[in-house]
Amino acid sequence: MTISVDGRTTRWARHNATRRRELVEAALRAIRHHGHSVGMDDIAAEAGTSKTVYYRHFGDRNGLYEAVVESVHAFIWGNLSDVWNQRRSPRDLVEHLADAYLRVVEVDGEIYRFVTARPGGTADPVLGITNRIGDQVSATLADWLRDKGLDPSPANTWGHGLVGFIWAVADRWILTDLRRPRPDIVTFIGDLFTPAFDAQTPTPHHTME
Template identity: 25%
Template sequence: MADRTGGEPQIDGRSTRWDEHKAQRQVELVDAAVALIEEEGARFRVQRLAERVGLPRSVLYRHFKDRATLDELIRRRVVESFMRRMEPTLTFDGTIEESVRRVVGAHLDWVAQHPRLYAYMGVGEHAMGDGSLVADTKTAIALMLGERFGEVLKTLGVRQAPIRSVAVGIVGFVDTAVNQWVRDPEPEVSEEELRAMLCRSVWAVLDATLRDLGVELSPQHRVADLEKA
């Protein structure tokens, strides 16, 4: 109802409290959907979610515009979980070898711990195509890595390098390899063998790129020492 004195419209406190309640309930339902996917697999049905939370399907949908809206919120929750695992590893502490192993290991650990959530991101409309939330997330990780690589190279006197493209390629390679491994019903290598192979491959790409730029480094170099050089 408008303020009769000519001021701003008055806000009904009951409406605000209801909005907060709906937002909290939506969060709870998305959490329940994520837990359901973890337990039963990527192709979950809304009816199963309704049964899990004890609501009629029609009532559950009052909290979301449609199934696409629910799926989008689930994807965002999954990506948030993945990024919480990845972000602390992008600091490059220790040696180059340790830094590579930490980043690759964080990716593989999260996927190994949440294989059904990872599979969900590749099902149908959730697939990792251009413009998808997952594609944007991989790009964000690559850009963060590229920026960090660039900072180290500048301390070594390298001002211009295609490091962003290299970072995007590395992230894409690791993600594709892990994706194939987790989907393979009979993986050709163990998790630890995959981890070691990915670390060797990432270092091989970095080493080749550095050599092209006239820089020779050992994987045992400490990143902090390079930045002081």
């Protein structure tokens, strides 16, 4: 059986997707301008429309919040592409990951605050992106362990633990109004984990002639 697709339905769906993206982008601009506690009136004004239009596309403020979170997650993941594109030592991996994430916090602090201050009734905004990144870090660490001839079993625990640690550091960093420079924080993280990774590297055995 052949199922025909109404061209008007396809065009309408495409129009709705484009309009939703434009409304989310306007919401991001409003958050940057007015701060993370921005109201719907200011968001609608930034988009040059009314709250009714937002509610029609997103249902309520929670629906808009979830759309903003999805957009931010896509941006964070895109910024991490360079982290995965080449094999790195564990320290290099940790520092690149920390730097990429903290850079987002530094540049878009109000967006970060908006995302982490989730309204009631919405899913944890951090869980989805941290799980995805944790899986990737775990896979990278597993490759490193195999290259060293070591058991890759700890990689999953290490990978997700590292990601959770970096997220916790970011939360604390923003509470201190980014008092320490970002490069310092990245170095502190690298200094903490490097000895642990170094301890996993087999020590060459030397024989006496």
